[in-house]
Amino acid sequence: MQSILARFKQQNARLRMYLKELEPSGAANAPVFKALDDFDRELSGVHLDARLPQEVTGMFTDFTTMRERNVREQVAGGKTGPTGTDSVEIFGYINHLKNCDAQVQWCLFMPDVVKHQQAGFKVDDFDYKQMPSMRFIGVDDSLFQSDTDEEYYEKKKASLKNVTSTLNALTEYKSGFDHDVWFGHHFGRGVEVEPGHGFWGRFMKADTPVPEGFMHFDFTSEYVDKPGLPYLSKFALATFSGGIDAMHDDEGTDGGRMYDVTRNIILGQGVGIPYPDKYWIAEVFLDGFDKPSTAYMFSVVL
Structure with a gap:
């Protein structure tokens, strides 16, 4: 474990040195330096993620705790948790x-x-x-x-003519x-667990009355620490x-050209995607459902 931490630290230091040399030319993507700072901070144990279990935190002050099986499980692989759960505590410090490391790689290569x-x-x-x-507020694509x-x-x-007409009537709830959108999500679960679900509709004010025959999903500006709804309005x-x-x-592609490009710009800028707990996407029909979508929304953590 000590050698793994040392190797990561050495790798980061060397990469930072090379990137600093490239920085005046503009060839270095600026967000990579923040990604390296975050990585170094986790390696030092000074500012560990609040979700990390005490066993991992204790390892930095007394490495002999690694003799204990429970500590090794937490550090190396974590304990088995609910399917689709994506927390550091479950999957272990090494995966963290x-x-x-992946965030650094994305900042390096995604712009190109x-x-x-x-x-x-x-x-x-x-x-x-x-x-x-x-x-x-919208209707299920499965209909x-x-x-x-x-x-x-x-x-x-x-059906979409009726959707548009109904939502247009809710003028006080804009x-x-x-814009008309196709909204997709996995109910806060991983794609390997829950298939994608699509809905046609529009984003309205919070607590907008839901017309008969329509479905609704709520979004909040503040993070609620549980998988799934409410999603983040960011x-x-x-x-x-x-x-x-x-x-x-x-x-x-992973989800179409617009999906891939939008996601990869986010990753290249070092911005977090709340997958799977609060993950959602949407195609945006700027000229209404009668015309093809030409914009894309992708959930992020700001």
Whole structure:
């Protein structure tokens, strides 16, 4: 364990030295230095994450505690926890360090990856938003499931006209982000546990009355320490222009071009994504459901 910590520290020091040499040329992505600072802080044990168990914290003051099996489990791999739980306490300190290392790697390489992913379209604007508490109101995409694609699109087209008409009538409950969206999430669980669920609708003010036949999901500006709802009303918003087909191509992607580019910009800037506990995404139809989506929302921790 001591050799692992030493290796990480040596790696960070060498990388920082090389990046400092590159910094005047602009070749070093600035967020990587914060990622290195955070990583070094965790390696020192001076400012350990509050979720780390006492056994891990104690290791830094008395390394002989590593003789105890329970301490080794916490440090190396952690104890088995509920499926989909993503906490340091469950998965262990070593995995926590791996995440810190991954953050450094993302800050190093993602900016270049994002450039190559914009083939046939481009990012026009990218920003982080922090909204007050709000409520998504919409209908489940599963309502449109049909035997043929043609039948699916016909059912969806007719239903979305009703969705738009109904939500337009709620004029006093506008949230300030008043675009039609397709909202997706996993109910606060990992993708390997809970498949994605999609809903068509709009973000409204908190506590907006829910029309009959509609579903709702609540968002808050303050973190609630439990998986799933309420989600955070904090997100990255990317807007795109260019070829619609290129923008919506999903071949070889994790979730489509707009998804991948938005996520990778976030990772390259060293901003946290609350996966899986508070993770959600949304395609934004800036010109309404009648036109293709050209913007993307991605949940973040600010």
